[in-house]
Amino acid sequence: MELEPIKIVRIFDKFAIYLSKDIYQILPLTFMLGFFVTFVVSRWLAILNGIGWIDNSAMAFAALIHGDDEKTKLLRRTLIRYMVLNQALVLRDISMQVRKRFPTLETLIAAGLLTSTECKLIESINDHYSRYWVPLQWCQQHLCKARADAKIVNDNLLGRTLQEVHTFQQGLATLLKFDWVPVPLIYPQLIFMSVRIYFILCLISRQFLKDSSFDIWIPITTMIQFVVYMGWMKVAEMLLNPLGDDDDDLECNYVIDKNLITGLTLVERGSSSPPEMEKDVFWD
Amino acid sequence: MELEPIKIVRIFDKFAIYLSKDIYQILPLTFMLGFFVTFVVSRWLAILNGIGWIDNSAMAFAALIHGDDEKTKLLRRTLIRYMVLNQALVLRDISMQVRKRFPTLETLIAAGLLTSTECKLIESINDHYSRYWVPLQWCQQHLCKARADAKIVNDNLLGRTLQEVHTFQQGLATLLKFDWVPVPLIYPQLIFMSVRIYFILCLISRQFLKDSSFDIWIPITTMIQFVVYMGWMKVAEMLLNPLGDDDDDLECNYVIDKNLITGLTLVERGSSSPPEMEKDVFWD
Amino acid sequence: MELEPIKIVRIFDKFAIYLSKDIYQILPLTFMLGFFVTFVVSRWLAILNGIGWIDNSAMAFAALIHGDDEKTKLLRRTLIRYMVLNQALVLRDISMQVRKRFPTLETLIAAGLLTSTECKLIESINDHYSRYWVPLQWCQQHLCKARADAKIVNDNLLGRTLQEVHTFQQGLATLLKFDWVPVPLIYPQLIFMSVRIYFILCLISRQFLKDSSFDIWIPITTMIQFVVYMGWMKVAEMLLNPLGDDDDDLECNYVIDKNLITGLTLVERGSSSPPEMEKDVFWD
């Protein structure tokens, strides 16, 4: 027996009613998205803090490494360069933007972050993971030497500068850790799949049925809901991978450039004395 | 065929019923606002803590930099001035209130926070971002010199004072970071848009329809709901931008003034000895 | 035309039905209270931790300031007294309980926390805010002097004792900060207003209507709900202002007394040696 068109329509209607029943409870998108966004927000903050800001280190180098000869000046500049180089080395394995800018170590030489001698030294290391930290190791060695040369005047201050380098490295190590164990992969997949299934169900169930007394052709409420949930999901996706290639993602290349400029500018002033003290206007 | 008025009314009624159906599930404002406010609250706390309080630094300068000659007194006052100056430099790029008060560097001179010599030094720096930290760098240099002059009696105490300056700077750096990467912009936009769409829908769907047996002309429940959700959204907006120009926002100018007064008052006492110890009343 | 009583009743009935419709969605008290309590709980914990416990400082003074002459003993006791004094100075501007106990500085003298010489010194300071930290500043000065007098045997230990004083001050500074910027005022107001509006609506809408087939005169479920939500709101209120005057609030006066007794008792033992070591029973 053939199905008459009218019968198919009726079956479709029943199917749509069946699907629309309790849909809010069956796929509790609200809570899934709410809890998930709360989770990724804290992760996003950790990444934002870990990406590395050179201000503190630069100020410490400028204030605590004394000497206005050319060699000391070179030392301070080299420390900054090594830290930015380290950041670039780590970020090019994590962020698509930085990868595109520095596809090979040679491009780092071209950008002035690396010399060819240093490049060879880095390439001579076999363990890929160890390579990341080589420039920071050089920093530490230079700082210890600066203490031995009495450019850093006491052990306590040496400790402070080493601590700044350490903090910088901790942040980048956090990024590497998040890159290695992103989030239990199944968690975001589950969330994003649920949102998609939800709207597939809506495609069928939210149609104006033959029997319904009202039909405006355009399912306004479902469209609003689509915008809201898709927007929320987009927030979650963006917070989950802030080092991607999108417009909304963190601009890692900008951070690298800013670090280099700010770092060099700050240490450049290290040898110059602060301005002569004058009595302030509130002095009585 | 022309639509008769009565027919239009009926279509409107159906449209209103259609929109009001499941509105609470379609736009789950409750959860969106709840999760979002939880998120911005922690951000707001970070900003409140980062805005910079000078008490600790001032007490450290007063207690740990010894000397009652005029030069040491000047040193302690200058350190305070530099810290407040640094705060003003950062806040005027973040807070509208401070911007209005200090539109140019010259206004900082007029306020006694900056001398014209220092102003020239700051203006000679090209990198805009580096300018922020110049006064704190002078602080560090002065502190290192004070140690060399034995005004600070040991390396450990020098470390403590540098740490106070460092903590102050960390807070301001957090503000700059939040200013640069506010919140994924799409997140608050999504929330605030949802609240607005919700009440546009209500405008239509909550009307007393022609068929409804009861009509009090004034939609009391919708009005209550409007007050509550708009209030909640206002909380979120306020917490999101606590450095704005509203009455409820943090009074940054007050913080700057208070820091200057309290800082100068605390260091002023640095040269005076503590009162003679007397046996307390519980001594036996 | 006059309204007949029966008609008024009928209108009231319809009004009640109108109000009771969707009341749970219109005022989502559950979530508002849940999120709000979560927020104030963390604030309450910060206040509890910041209120100041002297144990650590007292133990540090006792163990690290050597000397069994009367002057050293006086020093240790005075340090404790200054810290408790500082706590009292701060808390009397925050907590109603402490304010009642110490309405003026003279009452602090009567309580043995302050001498009249010290009182004059504090009163000679104009900046109200700076007054808070004067006793702690004296602590720091005494500690630095104790190091100079070799009562504290090395710089590292001086750093530890200063750190304890610092931690104590940080806690009290947190309380002052929370007092200055309580919570965005609109947030608790919104929550508490919502709870009150809710029960005003219930007063009308939860009446047993004329048409209802069942009437037990006493609205049991609404009463239960009232107890639960009012209890929850009370929790929020209590956590929001833990320094108030209620029975449930933190007993600040008890903390001050306890700090004084425990502090003095602990430092009193500073000059006495630990007991002779004996082989423990597990020695083989």
Add this chain to the structure above:
Amino acid sequence: MELEPIKIVRIFDKFAIYLSKDIYQILPLTFMLGFFVTFVVSRWLAILNGIGWIDNSAMAFAALIHGDDEKTKLLRRTLIRYMVLNQALVLRDISMQVRKRFPTLETLIAAGLLTSTECKLIESINDHYSRYWVPLQWCQQHLCKARADAKIVNDNLLGRTLQEVHTFQQGLATLLKFDWVPVPLIYPQLIFMSVRIYFILCLISRQFLKDSSFDIWIPITTMIQFVVYMGWMKVAEMLLNPLGDDDDDLECNYVIDKNLITGLTLVERGSSSPPEMEKDVFWD
């Protein structure tokens, strides 16, 4: 007029229907329990961390206090004993389990944690609260003496060992603080009362009424709900008082024993040198 049985049944039926209406909104157990458990979980973690683990201190004593004579060995063992003694003193006022094991100070002597000389010293202190910290104060005094005797080779290492003792004490002080200000008492009471009221309401409202077309005598769904909510409440209760006497609570006595054994074992090895270094198999 007498009530006929049938009428009573009918009134009961109506009463049951009245109570069952909106019961999920009137008592939103789900959210109350959810938010409350979230709150107590963080408190429980703080207690778990604060309960005191001696490993770090023991390793620090073993590695940093040099000397293989009997007196140094005794010193290391005594330090461990004092720390465990301190833990026992605090825990017996907080945990029922430990109280039962050590009802008096004499039982601590019998357990080998205390000598009778030390017991008298502790009993000579009047302030109950100060007693807790006396053994740790002895630790600090012994450590300072060990530095004076050059058993600890430099000030920095003395600072490290004092820090370990400090951390241990901080944890126990947290427990005492939680014991003094448990949680705003009204909060758990509110939650637990709500769960109980809920099931009293269910007793009446979930009965199979006379008119219902279906009766299985056993209210399966209510039973399931009872198991789930009571289980959840049990989780909250357990997390709220982890130092109680139940099977699920933290085994404080086990922690004390473990600390003593592990501590003594670790310091016992302090005088023995590490094994001779050998080239590892990856050496090339």
Add this chain to the structure above:
Amino acid sequence: MELEPIKIVRIFDKFAIYLSKDIYQILPLTFMLGFFVTFVVSRWLAILNGIGWIDNSAMAFAALIHGDDEKTKLLRRTLIRYMVLNQALVLRDISMQVRKRFPTLETLIAAGLLTSTECKLIESINDHYSRYWVPLQWCQQHLCKARADAKIVNDNLLGRTLQEVHTFQQGLATLLKFDWVPVPLIYPQLIFMSVRIYFILCLISRQFLKDSSFDIWIPITTMIQFVVYMGWMKVAEMLLNPLGDDDDDLECNYVIDKNLITGLTLVERGSSSPPEMEKDVFWD
């Protein structure tokens, strides 16, 4: 009287309807899973951070332990080996993966992490728990000796290296603590049991009943719900036991191998000087 088949069907129908009533409120899986996952996520992060990453320690050893003779080289390598050995000792009692790889101490010798002399020393310790920390104790002893031999140039730097070892141990101690007091066992049991009960109820209640006008044989919505909730539960299970044997769990063996390779590579470079400084391209 025998039950006719048709009657049984009808009773079943009624039973199914009874069970399906209010099922979303009776078992509020959404919230239970949401709150529970939030809880285990923070636990999972603590485990991920605690599992131990050797980078910082290796860099500290390389930069701060000076000397390019073979003995110093051996010292640095041995320190790394001891730390990885310690990690392996702890993880084999926690992680099934590591247990399978290192069922006995002998297998650690075969893997080159342990020498037979060291193995005997470890086996000579009776307290099982103390064994864990023996290799780290050797590290500390070697570091103190390196300071005495002036391979570490000042006390401050010795403090830094000891701190790195300390941090490494803290992480592993956290894992042991979580292993000893997993989570109040009743909490995950309650959650997982609820999910299972829920779907048993669904098996009965979600059948297409005899009277229902629509029957598609396949319960699509229940199947979708099953996938979503089971997925969510799976996320919770995975986050609860990240050290298990599944594909999704943390690869502990990989961490051990990586730590050994990276550690040895990094310290290997310790004796070699950093490259000669060259003027960077931005020098003017």
